[in-house]
Amino acid sequence: MADVRPRSLIPRTRLDELLSELRVRLDAVLATRDRVHALLDAVVAVGRDLDLETVLRRIVETAATLAGARYGALGLVEGGTLARFLPTGLTEDEIAAVEHWPHGLGLLGLLIKEPRPLRLPRIAGHPESYGFPPGHPPMGAFLGVPIRVRGELFGNLYLTEKRGGGPFEEEDEAVVVALATAAGVAIENARMYEETRAREAWLCASAEVTTSLLSGSDPRDVLTLLARRAREMAGADVAAVLLPVAGGERLRVVIADGVALEDIAAAEIAVDGSLSGRAFSGGEPVVVTGLDESEIPAVVSGRMRIGPAIAVPLGATGAVRGVLSLGRRSGRVPFDPGHARMLGSFAGQAAIALELAEAREDAERLGLLEDRDRIAKDLRDVVIQRLFAVAMTLMSTIRLVDDPEAASRLRHAVTDLDITIDHIRTTVFALHSPPEPPAPSLTLRLPTPAHPRA
Template sequence: MESERHPLMPQMRLDELLAELQMRLNAVLATRDRVHALLEAIVTVGGELSLEAVLRRITETATKLVDASYGALGVIGKENTLIQFIPVGLTEEEIARIEHWPRGLGLIGMLIKDARPLRCGRIAEHSESYGFPQGHPPMGSFLGVPIRVREEVFGNLYLTEKRGGGEFDEEDEAIVIALASAAGVAVDNARLYEESRRRETWLQASSDVSTSLLSGADQDQVVNLVATCAREMTDADLVEVLMPEPSRQSLIVEFAAGEGAEELFGAVFVVSETLAGHVFTEGEPMSDADMQSAPRPGSPLRRLGYGPVLMVPFGNVSSVRGVLVLAKRTGRLPFSDADQQMLQAFACQAAIALELADARRDAERLGLLEDRDRIARDLHDVVIQRLFATAMTLMSTIRLVERPEAAKRVQHAIDELDETIRQIRSSIFALQGSAQAAASLRGQIVALVEGAAGHLGFMPGLRMEGQIDTLVPEPVAEHLLAVLREALSNVVRHSRATRADVLVQAADAELVLMVTDNGVGLGETGRRSGLRNVEDRAACLGGTAGFAVSEQGGTRLCWQVPLVRPAL
């Protein structure tokens, strides 16, 4: 009986050896599969060129390789702080429930301070555990590995909650370390690619700005082009251009592009109370890694959900024209030092180009003014003198004309010559205007008349006599412009005229405005409210106003006010 059982012993030993061999083969196959998966992951990560895409791909790949439920990549900034946190494995609802992202405390902070791989069976039982923020899902096992880029710690990979309830082992750690090494190369390549792309964009943008200015483009168009190029260079989600108002006490958003731009356009910021104002006064750039964590609850950028911000002065320290503001959405990488240096150089270069364009425009304007002054002198010294001599000759001829109708015609010719001389003198005053003619009273009158031409379909006649810019005080000028605007508006809306004439005369301590058209006339109820406004403005200045029928059958407005208020 004993001899029958003894042959079974070698058979049992063989089965054990075969089972052990099978287990080792399975382990080898599993290791082979993980190595293949690691190699495939390295190739996949290295194929990305966008830095943000590379970081997310690294996190997803590491989570998959070690069968973790959750993963994250934390980018380390200056002073060993987390400037970006990329989570994987959390749903949008779970993310929304978390009070705040990790702030570099606990095990995460330990890994930042001591950049060495770290494994832990239970996070809560570790001596450095700081706990989770409110709303954070529970997590047990932990594996952290640093990512180095050229011997510099770029960030850390955090992997938690190994599926099946187990712990991360040495093989998991080795795989993630190998992936982190490849990730460092991929991050470096992505950085180099973005740097080359930025430089290419910078060169193209500089060329576009210079070309636009040399081709005579409007300054606002050039500023908008600079802002658009700056946004493209830095891959920002929002760009603003803030320019000072005349007193330089406030900044106005004159250009904005991106999400929420329509809300920001036209906004006014006090220089002494804002970051942009500080950049404007100091002439130095300023950046913020995350506006959401900054103590500025009233900031529009924070309200719109923007995080990283970069502000650059538009111009050099001695002559800052405005401020260029760029922002990215919360969670994105902050602007780098390279971004800041490149953008500052680009803004200064664009400002110099604008200065040169201004100088060129000033030179052209000076040449134009010199031509206008020469034309005015020729009109005064030659044309008017010849017309005046002709009129004097005709006046002396009247006595020699016997027939009354012939004398009447000669007198009419003399009157026409006098009228022509007055019109030429008015043109001379306009030609001899200063560089600020557009802001003078004469310039504003011309602008109103020319503006009405587009609505009337023809250019109204305009005659200005006397020293209008010198004699008319500013309060009277404001009333004059308002009355002229009302009169031209009435001609446009009601008269159906084909001709209109405007006379502005300042002489003998009295200002006269006369607007005449050949339209349909006043009618029984036409323009009464407008007439009341005109009469009220004349009355408050001690003058008179009234409508009458013109010689052409239309309407004539006569508005007269004294240039010196009578003593009360």
């Protein structure tokens, strides 16, 4: 009897083990199913919007949720560095405490140079770890996944601090990689939509400027409209139109639009070495991602910290008449190549405005000369001849007048006619002389700046 009970327990023990293993496998299957459903929902949510800013925010938030990360960020890559950093999971106080966002050095720079998934149990344990910026909260586990758009690196997803502790798992990496693939498509769709919408806005603004040009508006009004529309369309904080002075060695702000205008109104800057001067001399747009971190002088900076900036020549190479310069506050997104193309076309409108203004002034001067010639001809051929004939008639009449007083009056009248003829001849000579110099140009009519910039 003693051997019966253990034998009866063996099948039950094995059955319990099998049931326990089955339960674990079922839980894993259910968890995988739930995760797949969550991934599908995330893909749909990411591609639902066409606003690029909303899409980018949703991507990083969704990635952090799927991977169970406490912190997440999307770093946008441009020119081999991080041009923008979109964090999630940080409180407002934590964000305010961070001195500056990463620039793409160390571990983050490795993902830019070698864009492939990277999973680490501890950030500090990697040899490329560069540390954190001052004020940045400490972070341990790390998962980085690149996002590509049309085969080109657009940015990287950075996820840290796995909820519940521990490192990120292989499944976390697979889910985030799948999300990054869908995110690339969503970003491309949002960019195409924004480009189409921006192109329509640029066309409307160009049509408005063209209408102003054809209506014969004052050049200053046209340039003011152009600067305002360019700033609005490009999302800039400040815009300025600069024209050459001092024999083309300096540029002066003739039109300013945006914020902190008191710093740049009528300001001057040297052509040599400046942002606007490079566009003026080279005849090509010049784009700077961080003006505040460079040593390039620019009038659009003033006392306001300007980061992204762009200067576009007014006119083609060899016939540049001025520069359209725009700037954004430090920390904002840089100007992209699309802005340079659109602004280049828009700046051509300003060049046309200046050309039309000069042509209109030339036509007015030519019309004035023609009127002077016609008036001089009429005075010489008609008026003087008639006055001379009247004077001759009066002189012949004097001999027929016996009254001395009447004869004296006739002689006085003849003298007055002779003086009048001399005055008319002087007027005719003046009309044939070159006209007065034209009024000062738009640039020369501006006040001299109190503090010229070098």
